[in-house]
Amino acid sequence: MSDEPESADVKVSESAGPLAGERLAAARRELDITVLDVAKELHLDEPKVRALERNDFEVLGAPVFAKGHLRKYAQLVGVSIEDVLADYYSLNRATTAPPLVARVRKPARGVSPGPWTAVIVILIAAAAAYWYFVMRQPAEPAQPSTSIETPIQQAAEPQDSPATTSAPVEDMPAVLLDEEPAEAVATAPAPIPDGTVRLTIRFTGDCWTEITDAAGDRLFFASGTEGRIVTVEGAEPLNVLFGKAENVVMDVNGVRRPFTAADRRGDTARLTITSP
Secondary structure (H helix, E strand, C coil), X not given: CCHHHHHHHHHHHHHCXXXXXXXXXXXXXXXXXXXXXXXXXHCCXXXXXXXXXXXXXXXXXXXXXXXXXXXXXXXXHCCXXXXXXXXXXXXXXXXXXXXXXXXXXXXXXXXXXXXXHHHHHHHHHHHHHHHHHHHCCCCCCXXXXXXXXXXXXXXXXXXXXXXXXXXXXXXXXXXXXXXCCCCCCCCCCCCCCCCEEEEEEEECCCEEEEEECCCCCEEEEEEECCCCEEEEEEECCEEEEECCHHHEEEEECCEEECCCCCCEECCEEEEEECCC
């Protein structure tokens, strides 16, 4: 009877599908990305990347490092970060709650009357000194005040001065300066050489992107983020891979290039782009 629960647990784990690192490994294989490329992006060595894909998180050290690598790996291959972290927490569920530590209250200190007594004595002494040196001084006799009356001179009224008239000022002739507005200098885009494709990508969300030219040179290999605009040029045809095509808008030689049904395979898209 002990064998039946174990077999039931195996069936549940098999039906649950890939979790955490296994889910990321499946997405990596679907995008044809090597473990070495992922290791370069995560700044890890290949054994640690493989341990991450096996959900062997202890190899990576503290849990904060494992979750950080899972988050960056998910963004790299276009997998939902929330789903990967949910898998991680389900695999590393805590078995016991942390113990509660009661806060020890400190005993209240009694108020000592000693300092207050000293302050009261000092105030009494200061009041006595003020009364002795200030209040006991004899008052000086008040001197009678004398006032000197001076006649008030009336101010002489100003005499009327003869009205002065000014000659009318002749209107100055207006001078009109014809200024021609400066012509706006429009910067035209650089011409595109023959046999070359100019591809402009506008990212509306996160999307892993890889672009190579006809010679196999890698023009762009990174994860685009929302609001980023990337323009590349290379010998046609360009081979382009998008991890999440719905987050991308393309212009080829200045002309909008929509996705077709033949380009897409689920969320990903593979295209061979030539001059329109």
